Structures are given as structure tokens and as C-alpha cells.
Amino acid sequence: MAAAVAPTDQGPLAGLRIVESTAFIAAPLATMSLAALGAEVIRLDPSEGGLDHQRWPLSQEGASLYWTMLNRGKKSVTLDLRTEEGREAAARLVCEGDGIFVTNLPARGALAPEALLDRRQDVIVVTLDGSPDGATAIDYTVHAACGAAQMAGPAGLDSPVNNAVPFWDVIAGRTLAMGLLAAELERRRTGRGQHVALSLSDIAMETMANVGILPEAELSGEARPRQENWVYGSFGRDFETRCGRRFMLATVTGKQWRALLSATGLGTAMDRIGEAFGAPLDDDAERFRARHAIAALVQDWAGARDLTQIADAFAGTSVCWSPYRDAAQLLAEDARASPRNPMFARQAHPGVPPVLTPRTPLRLSAHPRLAAARAPDLGADTASVLGPLDTAGKEADP
Amino acid sequence: MAAAVAPTDQGPLAGLRIVESTAFIAAPLATMSLAALGAEVIRLDPSEGGLDHQRWPLSQEGASLYWTMLNRGKKSVTLDLRTEEGREAAARLVCEGDGIFVTNLPARGALAPEALLDRRQDVIVVTLDGSPDGATAIDYTVHAACGAAQMAGPAGLDSPVNNAVPFWDVIAGRTLAMGLLAAELERRRTGRGQHVALSLSDIAMETMANVGILPEAELSGEARPRQENWVYGSFGRDFETRCGRRFMLATVTGKQWRALLSATGLGTAMDRIGEAFGAPLDDDAERFRARHAIAALVQDWAGARDLTQIADAFAGTSVCWSPYRDAAQLLAEDARASPRNPMFARQAHPGVPPVLTPRTPLRLSAHPRLAAARAPDLGADTASVLGPLDTAGKEADP
Incomplete structure (x- = not known):
């Protein structure tokens, strides 16, 4: 020990x-x-x-x-x-x-x-x-x-x-x-x-x-098209807040997805999305297929809130997210880029x-x-x- | 041994x-x-x-x-x-x-x-x-x-x-x-x-x-702005060929810069650029400051040629360049992504x-x-x- x-x-x-x-x-x-x-x-x-x-x-x-x-x-x-x-x-x-x-x-x-x-x-x-x-x-x-x-x-x-x-x-x-x-x-x-x-x-x-991109192109004969800021194969994207900041949100596990529904109160609305798409959004592939509809609801929620309200809503949950920051904002806002992080x-x-x-x-x-x-x-x-x-x-x- | x-x-x-x-x-x-x-x-x-x-x-x-x-x-x-x-x-x-x-x-x-x-x-x-x-x-x-x-x-x-x-x-x-x-x-x-x-x-x-971005922001108080596709601090950018392909070209050493001038025949023109900017383009910082003028000349040269002509001009030189490829083009064009590369x-x-x-x-x-x-x-x-x-x-x- x-x-x-x-x-x-x-x-x-x-x-x-x-x-x-x-x-x-x-x-x-x-x-x-x-x-x-x-x-x-x-x-x-x-x-x-x-x-x-x-x-x-x-x-x-x-x-x-x-x-x-x-x-x-x-x-x-x-x-x-x-x-x-x-x-x-x-x-x-x-x-x-x-x-x-x-x-x-x-x-x-x-x-x-x-x-x-x-x-x-x-x-x-x-x-x-x-x-x-x-x-x-x-x-x-x-x-x-x-x-x-x-x-x-x-x-x-x-x-x-x-x-x-x-x-x-x-x-x-x-x-x-x-x-x-x-x-x-x-x-x-x-x-x-x-x-x-x-x-x-x-x-x-x-x-x-190693990350599957090359075999995907070899087997399909085509390169994967640009994904913009979408997470490929599950649900995630960048969103804009009421105060004009942007944040990245990703759900790569069921736990993260359920945490998002709980923190935003969007569970019932997402059930309706699932019904509309004929799939209950309970795995990554289904959420990827319905991503535009899901994102529209999340954007409505985010756009009605300031970044601090969103941070409060996600604090202590398993929601996987982060505000976007430039290097100066990083230094000003994030304790992980400060001497409070023992790495620095x-x-x-x-x-x-x-x-x-x-x-x-x-x-x-x-x-x-x-x-x-x-x-x-x-x-x-x-x-x-x-x-x-x-x-x-x-x-x-x- | x-x-x-x-x-x-x-x-x-x-x-x-x-x-x-x-x-x-x-x-x-x-x-x-x-x-x-x-x-x-x-x-x-x-x-x-x-x-x-x-x-x-x-x-x-x-x-x-x-x-x-x-x-x-x-x-x-x-x-x-x-x-x-x-x-x-x-x-x-x-x-x-x-x-x-x-x-x-x-x-x-x-x-x-x-x-x-x-x-x-x-x-x-x-x-x-x-x-x-x-x-x-x-x-x-x-x-x-x-x-x-x-x-x-x-x-x-x-x-x-x-x-x-x-x-x-x-x-x-x-x-x-x-x-x-x-x-x-x-x-x-x-x-x-x-x-x-x-x-x-x-x-x-x-x-x-490690790559200097964080201390730069800390000392200047500002985040480095987007560099588009420019190489920061020396000369390099993407260029378009006559046939509609794009390639990346970078000169991060004097040897690579001289190889570029020699392969393109642009030496005299670059001398004039240097005179215009009051600096002889003989280091990275000067080339970075004059990058828009340099790039305009290189784009004229590249835009008058097909990718194969450009490849011929650069072959066997120290010019540091590569065509852009998507993953399917990579598999079709580049022997390094094939069994001819012993890694694969x-x-x-x-x-x-x-x-x-x-x-x-x-x-x-x-x-x-x-x-x-x-x-x-x-x-x-x-x-x-x-x-x-x-x-x-x-x-x-x-």
C-alpha cells in the first residue's frame, strides 16, 4: 500500500x-x-x-x-x-x-x-x-x-x-x-x-x-463528410446561450443522456421526438439519427438562459459539457488553468x-x-x- | 552494432x-x-x-x-x-x-x-x-x-x-x-x-x-486570433491548383524557403517583395509579416499549374508540401496508406x-x-x- x-x-x-x-x-x-x-x-x-x-x-x-x-x-x-x-x-x-x-x-x-x-x-x-x-x-x-x-x-x-x-x-x-x-x-x-x-x-x-476513419473509408469507398461540430455517432453539438456564449454538450453514454434530460426538464419532449422518429432515443445511434430535432430543443432551452444559469443547472450532474473559451478566457475563468491546479x-x-x-x-x-x-x-x-x-x-x- | x-x-x-x-x-x-x-x-x-x-x-x-x-x-x-x-x-x-x-x-x-x-x-x-x-x-x-x-x-x-x-x-x-x-x-x-x-x-x-499558446495569452492578456490556414510565425498556407485541388505549403527553415524559390523560380520576385517591405525575407518573422504578398505570388504560380505539374516541380527538392486529401483520396493516392508502407x-x-x-x-x-x-x-x-x-x-x- x-x-x-x-x-x-x-x-x-x-x-x-x-x-x-x-x-x-x-x-x-x-x-x-x-x-x-x-x-x-x-x-x-x-x-x-x-x-x-x-x-x-x-x-x-x-x-x-x-x-x-x-x-x-x-x-x-x-x-x-x-x-x-x-x-x-x-x-x-x-x-x-x-x-x-x-x-x-x-x-x-x-x-x-x-x-x-x-x-x-x-x-x-x-x-x-x-x-x-x-x-x-x-x-x-x-x-x-x-x-x-x-x-x-x-x-x-x-x-x-x-x-x-x-x-x-x-x-x-x-x-x-x-x-x-x-x-x-x-x-x-x-x-x-x-x-x-x-x-x-x-x-x-x-x-x-486507430479511430476507425481509415477503415470506414476503405470499406465504404467514401470519406466521411464534414460533421461540423456534431459528435459523430451519438448526440452532441455546440449551443449558444442567451448571453452570447457557446458551450459544447455531448452525451456518449446513457447516463450522460439521462442527466441531460433531468437537468433540462426535456424528458417528455424527447419522448415525443422519439415517437416522431419511431425510435425511443435510448441508444447513441438513435440519438444521432434524430440529432437535428434533439438539438433544436436543447438550443431553445440554452438560448433562454445565461451561461451562469446553465452552469448552475448542470453543476453536480453527469451532464458532459463545457463552455468554449479562448486562451485568455481560459486563464480568467478556469481554475484548471491556474496554480490552483497542482499541475501548474x-x-x-x-x-x-x-x-x-x-x-x-x-x-x-x-x-x-x-x-x-x-x-x-x-x-x-x-x-x-x-x-x-x-x-x-x-x-x-x- | x-x-x-x-x-x-x-x-x-x-x-x-x-x-x-x-x-x-x-x-x-x-x-x-x-x-x-x-x-x-x-x-x-x-x-x-x-x-x-x-x-x-x-x-x-x-x-x-x-x-x-x-x-x-x-x-x-x-x-x-x-x-x-x-x-x-x-x-x-x-x-x-x-x-x-x-x-x-x-x-x-x-x-x-x-x-x-x-x-x-x-x-x-x-x-x-x-x-x-x-x-x-x-x-x-x-x-x-x-x-x-x-x-x-x-x-x-x-x-x-x-x-x-x-x-x-x-x-x-x-x-x-x-x-x-x-x-x-x-x-x-x-x-x-x-x-x-x-x-x-x-x-x-x-x-x-507546451506549445506556447497559454503563456502568450498570459503575457499579452489576449488570445491569439484565428490564423485561418496560415502557419503562425513563418510562411505557409494552403493553395489552390489549376485543376481545383488544394495543397499545403510550409517553410519553417531557410532551406525549405530557398527550395521553394528555386522550384518555383520566384526568387527575383521575392527579392522585390522584400524590398517593398524593407526586409529581405531571410527569416521566419519577416516572411510571416510579408505573408500575404508572398502568398499572392505563390498562388499565381500554383493556379497556373495542375497538381501533377506542381508535384513534378517539387519532387526531389526540400520543399515541404502536401496535397490535401480526404480519407478516400488518401487510400487511392498515397502509398503511405497502403500495404507498401511496412506499418500497414x-x-x-x-x-x-x-x-x-x-x-x-x-x-x-x-x-x-x-x-x-x-x-x-x-x-x-x-x-x-x-x-x-x-x-x-x-x-x-x-
């Missing part, structure tokens, strides 16, 4: 040491996620910063909020991997450490996966590329390719809808972290290292299959005043959550990390 | 045994992802199937493509967890096995995390709920809450845009898998188990912070004729990819999994 387990403040991955040469989102996110669980992560960058070091959004002081948030809790070493000497120093750092290297950049020479595995058999090299056919691909282009951009947005829209959040990158990042830990488990059992490779486009293709703390970073900074989203009973971590100053750890290594290297050289 | 490593066809997680009681997407996806790496996963369901067993889309035979794809490679045991007897049998199955239990359903009695940890100190219990405040939440409602729905879609749209793909669930699923493996690494090192908990809403809040194989499932079925997206040098796995028939493994347990249980009972 948990009480018998001595908590430690090192996190479950304490002792794991990862070296990375990464840019953009997926790969830095993978290692940041592991750092938040206690891994030591050392990132290598050119002295002027990597490709994404100035990427928008920026703080008033000109620091990239994007780079900052994706590199929290890491050490920063500047090293020029465009030279053979730099790559050799990096390879030594990997192989004299815990033997784990993560990259989404071209890894040549001493940093090529095969070269690292030649140097040390139990190295784990984790690489991310765009497409398994070698073509360039990023979040935006795999989104265009995979079918998802044609499925979102209002009916009748003649153009695709891009994501405003780089979801494919985020999924890829967590998948890389999963793959790294799977390889580490195997290494501890067998002593073997390996190269773990992932292509971003495979994440998109895999996901479209206000933390300053180089060039960035204190901002809400996440800890790991995982709550572990054997550990307190590690403190919200600061992003490094570029190159801050170069001397402490490479100094001993350089000396050792020089001494060992013939 | 890889040649010295004997491949096995068991996968890196061979020997890991997970019991689950899950529904919908995130939790089943977490364990399916681990099954694809060799873990043995046993899912427990009521004999009529769980909440999501009939969820759309359906095959012609009435099988849920959604449930099928998310439960590939698992064993299926029917057991009624609404009874204390059923929960006790499940707790024995967990504790007499490898001691790993994953659930996103209410886990009461013998299946409560504390009860399992009382029974066996080194159990790992992984739970997912909607919101850390105990409120009901699903992918749709955390999307509404977190700010993302206000950021996507065409300018001037007065309503939010829901995701057509349950991205938050997919991220949560891979995060749960990462957390499970982190706890397993710690258990192998220390012998300690623990409860690993996650809330779906924390995944959304964390991600909005055509595989039949119960009630589902052969469809493209993914293996793990991870390519591991120490293992061949495990075969694409079949979804189980509901209850197919009840006797083989519970039979020995029941017997053992009866013998051991006083």
Missing part, C-alpha cells in the same frame, strides 16, 4: 540520462516529458541557437515562448554538430553517459545511429523523420495528407481546415517517449540497445486507422517573466510531482557537462 | 502482462500501443460488451470499426465488474499476473487503486479520468475549454471549430503508455508499485502551455473484412515489426484466462 512506499523527490526516471539534438516540437517534447518524470536531459545546440530558438510566439524580451516551454528542465550545451569534431564530442557524451540519444535532425558521422551502436552496443538511439519515404514532412503537411483537414469545420466550406495546435507533433512526441522507455526496459533486461525510429506521417496514418506553477524562464508552467500531467502515488522546471539559458551547462569529458578525452587520446 | 543483436519476434515488451477495464479511446489506445510492442493485454468487458462496443463507425456486419481498431492484439475476457464477485476475480487476475491494471472506468471495491496496492505492494494501477476536479469531461469538452476551438477555422467564423479527430484522447493514450512504462522501469529497479493517474483535461491544458497490413477482424491495419509506428532495429494484430471476439479468452484462476482461487479458498 502507498503508505509503505517511501516517496522520493527524484521522480520515477531518476538516473536516466538522455542527450538530444532536436528542434521544433515532437522530439523536444518527448524528452521534456521524460525530464518532467526525473530524467536528466542534455540538449545540444549551435552557439547561436538551433532552427527553432527564435520561433514565435516571443516574450516582450524576445525569448521564444515555444522553445522555452518545450525545453524546460533540460541542460543546455552548445556544440557545433556541423563539424566532425563536434559530432565526435557529442558521440562521446552519449556513450560515456547513459547511452541514450534523441534526434530529429540529420545525424551524420559519429552521431549516425549505426555509428553509435558500433561504438557501444547498448546505446538507444531515437530518431524522428517526416516520412518513411524520405520526403520532407511536418505537422501541417501530414495533416493535409491524412484526410483530417477535410473533416473539420462548417458544412459547405470549400477549403480544408488546418489545426491551430500541432496535434500530430504532440502525439509523435509522446509516442517517441513511449518507444524510448520500451527500449530502456528491454535494455535493462537484456543489455541490448537499439535504434528506435519514427516517421511523423506514420503517426497521422496510424491514428486515422508560475515559473520564470530566461527572458520570460513568471508564467503558468506545467509539471508532468501524470500523478504518481510514489512521488510528489517534481517542481515546475525552468528552461535553460543557451549554453549554460556547456562547461560543466563537456569540461570533464574534454579533459578525459584529451587524456585518453594517443 | 545491430548485427550482433539477435532479433526476436516477441517485441521489446514481451513478458509484460496488462489487465484493463476501459472504454472509448485514450485508455484502450494506451494498452493497444503497448500490445503492438509485445505486451500481453487482457481486456475485461461485460458479456454484452462495454459502453463503446457498438460505437460508430460500423462495418456492414455491424461491428464497431472504432472498437475493433482500438482493441487489436488484446485478449477478451467477459466478467461483470458491477458485482463484488466480478471485481474480486479481476483483482485476483491482476495480482496473480504481472500486477498491472489500466482503467478509465470507476474502479470500486477490490479494483480501487488503494485496494490493489493493499493486496500487492508492487501493483501498477493506471487510471484516467476527465478532470482533476472530478467533473465529467471528454475529448469534445476539454477541446471547448482549452482555447483550441477558437483558434482553428476561417477568419470571421462566429462559432468554434471542433476537432474531427479526437486528438486529446490520442495524446492522453500515448501519455498513459509513457507513464505506465516509467512506473514499470521504477518497479524493476526498486520493487515498488504505484498508482499513475491522469486527467484528460490536464492533457489539454498542458499542451496549450490488410487484416480481417471479427465482423470486419480485411482492412488496412497498423502495426506499431515505431521501427525497432532489434525487432522485426510484430504482425498486424486482430481484434478479439468478445469473451473469446474468458475460459483460458479465468479458468485456471478460478480453479486456483477455489483451491486456495478456506
Whole structure:
């Protein structure tokens, strides 16, 4: 039982040491996620910063909020991997450490996966590329390719809808972290290292299959049309309140449906809808078929009430709903995006005043959550990390 | 080096045994992802199937493509967890096995995390709920809450845009898998188990912070306005071809920008744009500021060509682009969504004729990819999994 387990403040991955040469989102996110669980992560960058070091959004002081948030809790070493000497120093750092290297950049020479595995058999090299056919691909282009951009947005829209959040990158990042830990488990059992490779486009293709969209298109011969804001296959949609706010409401279980009828008093009216459609609305498929009629009644109910009245009516019930908020409203209205949520703390970073900074989203009973971590100053750890290594290297050289 | 490593066809997680009681997407996806790496996963369901067993889309035979794809490679045991007897049998199955239990359903009695940890100190219990405040939440409602729905879609749209793909669930699923493996690494090192908990809403809040959107809103006091299909902070957008197709084009590095100029012959024209804006378009920020002018030139170029001509012009270059496709076009046009991609194989499932079925997206040098796995028939493994347990249980009972 948990009480018998001595908590430690090192996190479950304490002792794991990862070296990375990464840019953009997926790969830095993978290692940041592991750092938040206690891994030591050392990132290598050119002295002027990597490709994404100035990427928008920026703080008033000109620091990239994007780079900052994706590199929290890491050490920063500047090293020029465009030279053979730099790559050799990096390879030594990997192989004299815990033997784990993560990259989404071209890894040549001493940093090529095969070269690292030649140097040390139990190295784990984790690489991310765009497409398994070698073509360039990023979040935006795999989104265009995979079918998802044609499925979102209002009916009748003649153009695709891009994501405003780089979801494919985020999924890829967590998948890389999963793959790294799977390889580490195997290494501890067998002593073997390996190269773990992932292509971003495979994440998109895999996901479209996993959620049933790809097999649906394969079996029907047709892509699912845009669903606007409807929940596909059950009842749910966005609604507008009297005060001009909008909220999302979904019923994906019988319990949620019954809670909605009870909270709105619409049970009898829905019985009539069921009779009109010849189906008693008692499963998801029936509710999906009658969704326009159901929604008209719910909209009448919502449109006669302010958001606060609706919140009161739904409070403490199993109704599954949320107001829509933009990011500023989120910060103003939702305690889950505030320091009252133990996941968050206000933390300053180089060039960035204190901002809400996440800890790991995982709550572990054997550990307190590690403190919200600061992003490094570029190159801050170069001397402490490479100094001993350089000396050792020089001494060992013939 | 890889040649010295004997491949096995068991996968890196061979020997890991997970019991689950899950529904919908995130939790089943977490364990399916681990099954694809060799873990043995046993899912427990009521004999009529769980909440999501009939969820759309359906095959012609009435099988849920959604449930099928998310439960590939698992064993299926029917057991009624609404009874204390059923929960006790499940707790024995967990504790007499490898001691790993994953659930996103209410886990009461013998299946409560504390009860399992009382029974066996080194159990790992992984739970997912909607919101850390105990409120009901699903992918749709955390999307509404977190700010993302206000950021996507065409300018001037007065309503939010829901995701057509349950991205938050997919991220949560891979995060749960990462957390499970982190706890397993710690258990192998220390012998300690623990409860690993996650809330779906924390995944959304964390991600909005990780990609810089939340700190941007906090520091500016304003939410980023809709970007339509523009890439934020560099140059990129969707374009229409002469033949009426659309493609996404992004330049997030100098190399990609130069490749675009070279492939389109627009270098001189872009020099003039740079002069007009008083900035030479040689970094992302300058290109973002001049994006409307740049895009007008690129649209003129694209609109004078068919998609095949554009594909020819970009082939073999570093231009980062993709045609938009719906899911049917994806299957018809893109070899990455076909058995020519080693990630995929055509595989039949119960009630589902052969469809493209993914293996793990991870390519591991120490293992061949495990075969694409079949979804189980509901209850197919009840006797083989519970039979020995029941017997053992009866013998051991006083």
C-alpha cells in the first residue's frame, strides 16, 4: 500500500540520462516529458541557437515562448554538430553517459545511429523523420495528407481546415517517449540497445486507422463528410446561450443522456421526438439519427438562459459539457488553468517573466510531482557537462 | 552494432502482462500501443460488451470499426465488474499476473487503486479520468475549454471549430503508455508499485502551455486570433491548383524557403517583395509579416499549374508540401496508406473484412515489426484466462 512506499523527490526516471539534438516540437517534447518524470536531459545546440530558438510566439524580451516551454528542465550545451569534431564530442557524451540519444535532425558521422551502436552496443538511439519515404514532412503537411483537414469545420466550406495546435507533433512526441522507455526496459533486461525510429506521417496514418476513419473509408469507398461540430455517432453539438456564449454538450453514454434530460426538464419532449422518429432515443445511434430535432430543443432551452444559469443547472450532474473559451478566457475563468491546479506553477524562464508552467500531467502515488522546471539559458551547462569529458578525452587520446 | 543483436519476434515488451477495464479511446489506445510492442493485454468487458462496443463507425456486419481498431492484439475476457464477485476475480487476475491494471472506468471495491496496492505492494494501477476536479469531461469538452476551438477555422467564423479527430484522447493514450512504462522501469529497479493517474483535461491544458499558446495569452492578456490556414510565425498556407485541388505549403527553415524559390523560380520576385517591405525575407518573422504578398505570388504560380505539374516541380527538392486529401483520396493516392508502407497490413477482424491495419509506428532495429494484430471476439479468452484462476482461487479458498 502507498503508505509503505517511501516517496522520493527524484521522480520515477531518476538516473536516466538522455542527450538530444532536436528542434521544433515532437522530439523536444518527448524528452521534456521524460525530464518532467526525473530524467536528466542534455540538449545540444549551435552557439547561436538551433532552427527553432527564435520561433514565435516571443516574450516582450524576445525569448521564444515555444522553445522555452518545450525545453524546460533540460541542460543546455552548445556544440557545433556541423563539424566532425563536434559530432565526435557529442558521440562521446552519449556513450560515456547513459547511452541514450534523441534526434530529429540529420545525424551524420559519429552521431549516425549505426555509428553509435558500433561504438557501444547498448546505446538507444531515437530518431524522428517526416516520412518513411524520405520526403520532407511536418505537422501541417501530414495533416493535409491524412484526410483530417477535410473533416473539420462548417458544412459547405470549400477549403480544408488546418489545426491551430500541432496535434500530430504532440502525439509523435509522446509516442517517441513511449518507444524510448520500451527500449530502456528491454535494455535493462537484456543489455541490448537499439535504434528506435519514427516517421511523423506514420503517426497521422496510424491514428486515422486507430479511430476507425481509415477503415470506414476503405470499406465504404467514401470519406466521411464534414460533421461540423456534431459528435459523430451519438448526440452532441455546440449551443449558444442567451448571453452570447457557446458551450459544447455531448452525451456518449446513457447516463450522460439521462442527466441531460433531468437537468433540462426535456424528458417528455424527447419522448415525443422519439415517437416522431419511431425510435425511443435510448441508444447513441438513435440519438444521432434524430440529432437535428434533439438539438433544436436543447438550443431553445440554452438560448433562454445565461451561461451562469446553465452552469448552475448542470453543476453536480453527469451532464458532459463545457463552455468554449479562448486562451485568455481560459486563464480568467478556469481554475484548471491556474496554480490552483497542482499541475501548474508560475515559473520564470530566461527572458520570460513568471508564467503558468506545467509539471508532468501524470500523478504518481510514489512521488510528489517534481517542481515546475525552468528552461535553460543557451549554453549554460556547456562547461560543466563537456569540461570533464574534454579533459578525459584529451587524456585518453594517443 | 545491430548485427550482433539477435532479433526476436516477441517485441521489446514481451513478458509484460496488462489487465484493463476501459472504454472509448485514450485508455484502450494506451494498452493497444503497448500490445503492438509485445505486451500481453487482457481486456475485461461485460458479456454484452462495454459502453463503446457498438460505437460508430460500423462495418456492414455491424461491428464497431472504432472498437475493433482500438482493441487489436488484446485478449477478451467477459466478467461483470458491477458485482463484488466480478471485481474480486479481476483483482485476483491482476495480482496473480504481472500486477498491472489500466482503467478509465470507476474502479470500486477490490479494483480501487488503494485496494490493489493493499493486496500487492508492487501493483501498477493506471487510471484516467476527465478532470482533476472530478467533473465529467471528454475529448469534445476539454477541446471547448482549452482555447483550441477558437483558434482553428476561417477568419470571421462566429462559432468554434471542433476537432474531427479526437486528438486529446490520442495524446492522453500515448501519455498513459509513457507513464505506465516509467512506473514499470521504477518497479524493476526498486520493487515498488504505484498508482499513475491522469486527467484528460490536464492533457489539454498542458499542451496549450507546451506549445506556447497559454503563456502568450498570459503575457499579452489576449488570445491569439484565428490564423485561418496560415502557419503562425513563418510562411505557409494552403493553395489552390489549376485543376481545383488544394495543397499545403510550409517553410519553417531557410532551406525549405530557398527550395521553394528555386522550384518555383520566384526568387527575383521575392527579392522585390522584400524590398517593398524593407526586409529581405531571410527569416521566419519577416516572411510571416510579408505573408500575404508572398502568398499572392505563390498562388499565381500554383493556379497556373495542375497538381501533377506542381508535384513534378517539387519532387526531389526540400520543399515541404502536401496535397490535401480526404480519407478516400488518401487510400487511392498515397502509398503511405497502403500495404507498401511496412506499418500497414490488410487484416480481417471479427465482423470486419480485411482492412488496412497498423502495426506499431515505431521501427525497432532489434525487432522485426510484430504482425498486424486482430481484434478479439468478445469473451473469446474468458475460459483460458479465468479458468485456471478460478480453479486456483477455489483451491486456495478456506
